[in-house]
Amino acid sequence: MPKKTTGFNITFIVCVFGFLWWGFTAQKEAAQETAVKQIFDETLKNGKSYADLEYLCKRIGGRLSGSPQAAAAVEWAKQTLERIPGINSSLQAVMVPHWERTGKEEARIISKHIGWQPVNVCALGGSVSTDKFGLTAPVVKINTLAELDKLGAKVVSGKIVYLDQAFDPTIINTFDAYSACASNRFTGASNAARYGAAAFVLRALASNTDHHPHTGSMRYEEGTVKIPAAAIATQDADVLVGLLDKDPNLMLHLKLHCQNYPDRLSYNVLGEIKGTQFPDEVIVVGAHLDSWDNGEGAHDDGAGSVQCIEVLRTLTNLQLRPKRTIRCVLFMNEENGAKGAQEYARWAAENGEKCIAAIESDRGGFTPRGFTLETSTDSLTQIRIATLRRYESLLKPYGLHYFEKGFSGVDVKYLLPNGTVCMGLVPDSQRYFDYHHTPNDTFDKVNERELKLGAASLTALAYLIAENGW
Numbered sequence: 001m002p003k004k005t006t007g008f009n010i011t012f013i014v015c016v017f018g019f020l021w022w023g024f025t026a027q028k029e030a031a032q033e034t035a036v037k038q039i040f041d042e043t044l045k046n047g048k049s050y051a052d053l054e055y056l057c058k059r060i061g062g063r064l065s066g067s068p069q070a071a072a073a074v075e076w077a078k079q080t081l082e083r084i085p086g087i088n089s090s091l092q093a094v095m096v097p098h099w100e101r102t103g104k105e106e107a108r109i110i111s112k113h114i115g116w117q118p119v120n121v122c123a124l125g126g127s128v129s130t131d132k133f134g135l136t137a138p139v140v141k142i143n144t145l146a147e148l149d150k151l152g153a154k155v156v157s158g159k160i161v162y163l164d165q166a167f168d169p170t171i172i173n174t175f176d177a178y179s180a181c182a183s184n185r186f187t188g189a190s191n192a193a194r195y196g197a198a199a200f201v202l203r204a205l206a207s208n209t210d211h212h213p214h215t216g217s218m219r220y221e222e223g224t225v226k227i228p229a230a231a232i233a234t235q236d237a238d239v240l241v242g243l244l245d246k247d248p249n250l251m252l253h254l255k256l257h258c259q260n261y262p263d264r265l266s267y268n269v270l271g272e273i274k275g276t277q278f279p280d281e282v283i284v285v286g287a288h289l290d291s292w293d294n295g296e297g298a299h300d301d302g303a304g305s306v307q308c309i310e311v312l313r314t315l316t317n318l319q320l321r322p323k324r325t326i327r328c329v330l331f332m333n334e335e336n337g338a339k340g341a342q343e344y345a346r347w348a349a350e351n352g353e354k355c356i357a358a359i360e361s362d363r364g365g366f367t368p369r370g371f372t373l374e375t376s377t378d379s380l381t382q383i384r385i386a387t388l389r390r391y392e393s394l395l396k397p398y399g400l401h402y403f404e405k406g407f408s409g410v411d412v413k414y415l416l417p418n419g420t421v422c423m424g425l426v427p428d429s430q431r432y433f434d435y436h437h438t439p440n441d442t443f444d445k446v447n448e449r450e451l452k453l454g455a456a457s458l459t460a461l462a463y464l465i466a467e468n469g470w
Contacts, residue, residue: 029394032394032464032467033394035318035320035463036394036395036398036460036463036464038318038320039314039315039318039320039456039459039460039463040398040453040456040460042314042317042318043310043314043452043453043455043456043459044449044452044453044456046317047310047313047314047452047455047456048310048313049306049307049309049310049451049452049455050306050446050448050451050452052080052306052309052310053298053302053303053306053365053443053446053451054443055076056073056076056297056302056305056306057296057297057298057302057442057443058296058443059076060072060073060076061296061297062291062292062293062294062295062296062297063289063290063291063293063297064099064100064125064290064291064292064293064335064336065096065097065098065264065266065290065332065333065335065336065337065339066096066097066098066099066100066261066263066264066266067098067100067293069293070096070266070289070290070332071266073289073290074091074266074267074269074289074332077269077289077305077309077330078091078269080309081269081271081309081312081328082271084271084309084312084313084316085316086273086316087271087272087273087312087316088271088272088274089269089270089271089272090270090271091267091268091269091270092267092268092269092270092340092343092344092347093265093266093267093343094265094266094267094268094332094333094339094340094343095263095264095265095266095339096263096264096265096266096290096332096333096337096339096340097126097260097263097333097336097337097339098260098261098262098263098264099125099126099258099259099260099261099336100258100259100261100293101123101257101258101293101294102129102257102258102259103257103258104255104257105121105122105123105230105255105256105257106118106121106134106253106254106255107119107120107121107230107232107252107253107254107255108252108253109239109240109243109250109251109252110136110250110251110252110253111243111246111247111250111251112247112249112250113243113246113247113250114243116253117239119232119233119236119239119240120211120212120213120232120233120235120236121201121213121230121231121232121233121236121254121256122213122214122215122230122231122294123215123228123229123230123256123258124185124189124215124216124217124218124229124230124231125215125216125217125218125292125335125336126217126218126219126220126229126260126336127189127218127228127229127230127256127258128226128227128228128256128258128260129228129256129257129258129259130199130228130254130255130256130257132257133255134253134254134255134256135160135198135199135228135253135254135255136251136252136253136254137158137159137160137198137199137251137252138158138159138160138249138250138251138252139159139160139161139162139240139244139250139251139252140155140156140159140160140161140162141162141164141241141244142161142162142163142164143163143164143165144163144165145163145184145187145188145191148161148191148192148194148195151195152195153195153196155195156192156195156196156197157195157196157197158196158197158198159197159198160197160198160199160200160201160252160254161188161192161197161199161200161201162201162202162203162232162240162252163184163188163200163201163202163203164202164203164237164241165181165184165202165203166203166234167180167181167205167206167207167433168180169207173429174207174429174430174432174433175363175407175429175432177207177433178205178207178433178436181205182205182216184202185202185205185216185217185218185231186217186218186219187218187219187221188200188202188218188229189218189220189226189227189228189229190219190220190221190224192227193220193224193225193226193227194224197227198227199227199228199229199230199254200227200228200229200230201229201230201231201232201252201254202230202231202232203231203232203234203237204231204232204233204234204237204438205231205433205436205437206233206234206433206434206436206438207430207432207433207434208234208433208434209234209235209238210233210234210235210434210440211233211235211236212233212438212439212440213230213231213232213233213236213438214231214433214436214437214438215231215292215294215437215438216231216292216335216437217335217336217337228254228256230254230256240252266332266333266340267332268329268330268331268332268340268343268344269289269329269330269332270327270328270329270330271309271312271327271328272312272325272326272327272328273312273315273316273321273322273325273326274325275321275322275323275324275325275326275466276321276322276323277323277324278323278324278325278469279324279325280325280354281324281325281354281356281469282324282325282326282327282353282354282355282356283322283324283325283326283327283355283356283357283358283359283462283465283466284327284328284329284355284357284358284359284412284415284420285307285308285311285326285327285328285329285358285359285361285458285462286304286308286328286329286330286331286358286359286360286361286409286411286412287301287303287304287305287307287308287330287331287360287361287362287411288301288304288305288330288331288332288333288334288335288340288341288362288410288411289301289305289330289331289332290331290332290333290334290335290340291335291441292335292437292441294437294438294439295435295437295438295439295440295441295442296441296442296443297441298365298435298441298442298443298445298446299364299365299366299432299435299436299441299445299446300362300364300432300435300436300437300441301334301361301362302365302443303361303364303365303446303451303454304360304361304362304363304365304425305330306451306455307361307365307425307451307454307455307458308328308329308330308361308458309328309330310452310455310458310459311326311328311455311458311459311462312326312328314455314456314459315459315463320463322462322463322466322467323466323467323469324356324465324466324467324469325466326462326463326466329344329411331344331411334362334410334411338410338411338414340411341410341411341412341413341414342414344411344414344415345414345415345417345418348415348418349417349418353418355415355418355420356420356421356465356469356470357420357421357422357423357462357465357470358408358412358415358420358421358422358423359371359408359412359422359423359424359425359458359461359462360408360409360410360411360412360422360423360424360425361409361424361425361454361458362409362410362411362424363424363425363426363427363429363432364427364429364431364432364435365427365446365447365450365451365454366427366428366429366431366432366447366450366454367399367427367428367450367453367454368398368399368400368425368426368427368450368453368454368457369399369400369401369402369426369427369428370395370400370401370402370403370404370426371388371400371402371403371423371424371425371426371461372402372404372405372406372407372408372423372424372426373385373388373403373404373405373406373408373421373422373423374405374406374407374408374413374416374421374422374423375416375420375421375422376416376417376419380421381405382405384421384470385403385404385405387470388403388423389403391403391461391464394460394464395457395460395461398453398456398457398460399453400457402426406424406426407424408422408423408424409422409424412424421470423461425454425457425458427450427454
């Protein structure tokens with residue numbers, strides 16, 4: 001009677017399958033390593049994102065939602081996507097806020113020590129105007145909004161409240177420094193109005209000292225008086241504070257011309273490559289097409305917009321057809337309402353869209369460092385972070401080493417309730433807030449190679465997720 005060999009056979013079979021699986025995995029990783037290199041090579045040698053950005057900035061310019069320039073940007077983006085062979089493009093209608101500057105913004109310090117001196121200011125987005133002659137009032141300086149509660153109407157009423165809260169220079173990530181101040185811009189006017197303030201002015205949200213004031217969105221609370229709101233350039237803010245120390249009774253003259261209009265029809269711009277095996281599973285690469293009106297919107301967020309277009313162009317040029325659908329979404333109205341993002345998320349939920357990942361580029365066209373990731377729960381975030389770090393060996397040769405839990409982006413975050421894994425491209429942050437929301441955010445401030453490296457990074461991660469899923 002023959003000896004039993006069952007144990008030997010099972011061990012042998014397991015070894016064979018293990019060897020085959022190892023071989024398959026090694027082959028797959030080698031193929032993906034090759035694809036990533038092809039993506040970077042193609043983008044750096046033949047990419048058109050820099051030329052696209054030049055057109056967007058120089059031919060169209062600042063693109064605040066509701067403006068003719070925003071409408072021109074929508075048409076340009078759709079046509080640019082349609083010129084990529086095989087790309088399906090479409091427009092998604094959305095009603096957006098419409099606010100405009102309607103005249104020159106002026107301000108000057110009036111003090112017994114200097115007579116008067118002009119300073120650089122800009123209205124915050126959504127602010128009401130002064131009257132046509134402007135307003136002149138004493139200044140009360142605060143360092144935090146909480147100080148208003150202590151000062152009360154007796155001190156604040158009839159005065160211009162000036163908030164002198166600077167970026168903390170010890171915070172290495174300048175986005176964290178910005179986050180510590182940004183809510184003041186949003187709520188400051190209404191907080192000051194509760195105590196009878198004539199206007200609200202804050203130190204520009206900047207990491208440097210220069211003469212460019214930074215605009216940005218603000219909101220009036222229902223039930224409070226709408227008072228003019230502006231930002232003063234950091235260089236002029238230092239002058240104002242220095243003079244206040246010498247002359248507590250100095251005055252500030254402020255003249256703003258701006259107006260809110262009824263909402264207008266605009267569009268998100270979409271383009272996609274259909275997946276070959278799982279077309280119903282979608283990876284979004286997104287940025288916002290709108291920008292503030294006082295510059296060219298080069299870093300914020302022209303850079304992200306052209307990078308997302310480049311994702312589809314690069315994959316098409318390389319004939320890399322992903323297993324899952326990759327969709328470029330250029331959102332309208334991130335700057336003062338995020339209506340485009342909200343509409344896209346609503347549409348995706350209503351249609352049962354299976355968006356497995358959404359990657360946003362909205363931190364400037366600087367050298368890419370990696371990606372942040374967030375989900376609807378902390379436990380799932382940790383699981384997805386672990387998966388993301390599996391790509392580290394493929395991406396580290398290109399300088400991508402940061403794969404951490406963190407905020408994804410203003411637009412894609414609205415997809416979190418839909419179960420989407422949301423991510424953000426993380427470039428070097430040190431110079432971003434030199435330009436953010438200023439007249440200085442122009443095409444010449446963007447480095448071509450850095451912009452292309454960001455586009456390649458976005459393409460590589462989108463492709464890897466499209467191939468492997470989660």
